Amino acid sequence: MNILASGMGWFDHTPGGLNRYFADYMEAMRRQGHDMRGLITARGERVSAPSYVKEVLAPAAQGAAGASTLARNRAFAGAVRAELRREPADVFNPHFALYAMMVTRQLLPPHVPIVTHFHGPWAQEGRVEDRGGRLARGVRYRLKRRIELLSYRRSDRFIVLSAYFRDVLADSYGIAPERISIIPGAVDTARFCPAPDRELVRRELGLLPDQRVFFCARRLAARMGLDRLIRAMAGVAQSHPQAVLYIAGDGVQREALRALIAELGLGGRVVLLGRISNEALVQWYQAADCSIVPTATLEGFGLVTVEALACGTPVLGTPYGGTREILERFAPELLFADGSPEALAARLDAVLGGAVRLPDAAQCREHVLARYTWAEVARQVGELFAEAVHARSGQVAR
Structure with missing residues (x-):
């Protein structure tokens, strides 16, 4: 089947769950025999995208640092x-949604269905992160919301990665549940795997033999709950001097989190690693005693949860969205009671004190191999595409 997909950016330039998913998804679908072509935007920067993924460039306005949103939309439609x-x-x-807005039904042949991957409520996520004035925040939210509604009303079918996002799509956007299919995300299990020699990896990362290492890979943004995790570590650090938290990622909250670490006297106990390479990400998963996902809201799937489990590392996560769905069916004791600093601290303390027994590496990886492989995801997506093509052809014939 010939599929034209449009994404957002490329993961090596703009890390994030959507961009990581898009890259791995395109490759997996091609391995299943589909002719996949992709369009992304990286604003002209050099990216490592393969030949079947094209970067869409839009001309910048005179004197502007980059192309306007409208210009990028027009470029995508073109x-x-x-x-x-x-x-x-x-x-x-x-x-x-942003880059699909101007791809109207008139632009596509009548028999071609639109099957949208819904990766999250863009407007709502933006409102959580927006630190502008109240009036400006409201304008931006309404604009993004309008763009989403315009894009989604043209779609024949939708794919979501969790039941949580199915409910968001149905309740917040009025999409009929029968048009929504849940096909979970997946991970490259050949790359995300346990280390042959975990102690060697720990030494290469400069970790001490007696350290109990917690690792968190997140964009440094408000909804990720990192401030709550750092506050939780304040008490944990006093009770367990061997516990250390490493946070990988970058974002708008970097300086605020750095200041919080200093304020709480957690220098050396909570370490901001900044943006790390894909290779280093795997190493940190492999080396950690436990990975943590402290997201406060709007966790649609939880790719980092599956990545860590594939590396044989147990994950502690907040009981929200996709994280809850992944961990609840595996080991419910890995879920925090809620997203508060107190709940996070209580569960971390229980893990360090031995009151909560963590799954071993084999159990963690087996959970992923049984449910979150790209071969299975690509098979399900291919079947859905075939259904959508058949249904659209029937509509056109009538």
């Missing part, structure tokens, strides 16, 4: 038109 002229597609598969 790129879709050009790709369809070059080679027809059986399915159009957008992954980000």
Whole structure:
């Protein structure tokens, strides 16, 4: 099947769950025999995308640092038109509402269905992160919301990664549940795997033999709950001097989190690693005693949860969204009672004190191999695409 997909950015330039998913998804679908073509934007920076993924460039306005949102939208619509002229597609598969907004039904042949991957409520996430004035925040929220509604009302079918996001899509956007299919995310289990020699990896990272290492890979943003995790570590550090928390990632909260660490006297006990390479990410998962996902809200799937488990590392997570769905069916004791600093501290203390027994590496990895592989995800997506093509053809024939 010939599929034209549109994403957001490329993961090596703009790390994040959507971009990581899009890259691995494209590769997995090609391995299943589908002719996948992808469109992304990276604003002209050099990215490592393969030849079947094209970067859409939009001209910048005179004197501007980059292209406007409207210009990028027009460029995306033009790129879709050009790709369809070059080679027809059986399915159009957008992954980000903003860059699908101008791809109207008139732009696509009547028989081509639109199957949208819904990776989250863009407007709502933006409102949580927005630190601008009240009026400006409201304007930006309404604009993003309008863009989402315009994009989604054209879609024939939707794919979500969790039951939580199915409910968000149905309740917040009015999408009929029968048009929504839950196909969970997945992980490259060949790359995310236990280390042959875990102690060697720990030494390479400079970790001490007696350290109890907690690791958290998150964008440094408000909804990720990192401030609560750091506050939880204040009490844990006093009771367990061997406990250390390493946080990988970058974002707008970097300086605020750094200041919080200093304020609580946690220098050396909570370490901000900044942005790390994909190779280093795997090493940190392998080396950690436990990975932590402290997200406060809007956790649609929890790719970092599956990545850590694939490396044989147990995960403690807040009981929200996709994280809850992954851990609840595996080991419910890995879920925090809630997202408060007190609940996080209580569970960390229980783990360090031995009151909570963590699953071993084999159990963690087996949970992923049984449910979250790209071969299975690609199979399910392919079946859904075939259904959408058949249904659309029937509508056109009538």
